[in-house]
Amino acid sequence: MNIKIVKLKNIEEILWLYPEASDEGLEKIKIDVKKDLEEAHKGNRVVFGAQLDNKIVGAGQVVFKTKDGMADGKNIAHLHHGRVHPDYRNKGIGTTLINAREKEAKKRGFKFMTVSVELINEGAIRLDKRLGYEEFKRYKGKEGEELIALKKEL
Numbered sequence: 001m002n003i004k005i006v007k008l009k010n011i012e013e014i015l016w017l018y019p020e021a022s023d024e025g026l027e028k029i030k031i032d033v034k035k036d037l038e039e040a041h042k043g044n045r046v047v048f049g050a051q052l053d054n055k056i057v058g059a060g061q062v063v064f065k066t067k068d069g070m071a072d073g074k075n076i077a078h079l080h081h082g083r084v085h086p087d088y089r090n091k092g093i094g095t096t097l098i099n100a101r102e103k104e105a106k107k108r109g110f111k112f113m114t115v116s117v118e119l120i121n122e123g124a125i126r127l128d129k130r131l132g133y134e135e136f137k138r139y140k141g142k143e144g145e146e147l148i149a150l151k152k153e154l
């Protein structure tokens with residue numbers, strides 16, 4: 001399988017990764033991703049896509065500075081919005097997207113990477129832990145959801 005990592009600029013390529021989302025859910029994702037792409041344009045993050053046979057089948061962001069301190073603009077970067085289309089999961093694409101984001105952060109001089117995952121998302125937590133991420137805190141998100149924060153030395 002030949003996965004190519006590219007930088008994404010087009011919102012439609014990301015939205016089709018959410019076939020199960022409701023219209024309302026998709027609208028919210030659209031607003032978020034539009035903001036994310038604007039931030040990427042300013043250089044505050046990179047939005048990567050995983051391309052297979054000319055089709056984007058996954059996406060993931062690396063953020064260099066966040067308000068909550070999960071990224072500090074210098075030493076700590078943050079993984080955000082990792083996503084693989086449901087038809088393309090369990091083929092190593094999620095891992096490839098994490099590797100690409102770690103490489104980008106390292107190239108820019110970052111020493112650590114953080115990620116926050118909903119506690120109920122066991123698959124994603126297992127993947128992050130296998131790639132060397134370790135839990136450092138648990139907290140509640142904006143909607144009261146239980147989150148786990150993990151960190152890795154790059």
Ligand SMILES: CC(C)(COP(=O)(O)OP(=O)(O)OC[C@H]1O[C@@H](n2cnc3c(N)ncnc32)[C@H](O)[C@@H]1OP(=O)(O)O)[C@@H](O)C(=O)NCCC(=O)NCCS
Nearest residue numbers: 081082083084089090091092093094095117121124126127
């Ligand atoms: C989390 C997510 C991005 C993982 O993507 P993925 O492409 O399935 O990830 P990988 O294929 O690299 O790894 C997933 C599993 O496939 C296995 N795998 C990797 N390569 C494989 C291959 N070639 N053949 C079979 N299995 C493989 C991995 O060992 C891993 O197993 P695990 O479930 O025991 O951990 C994806 O499930 C997703 O989009 N979930 C919804 C959104 C989400 O939860 N995002 C993360 C929180 S922000």
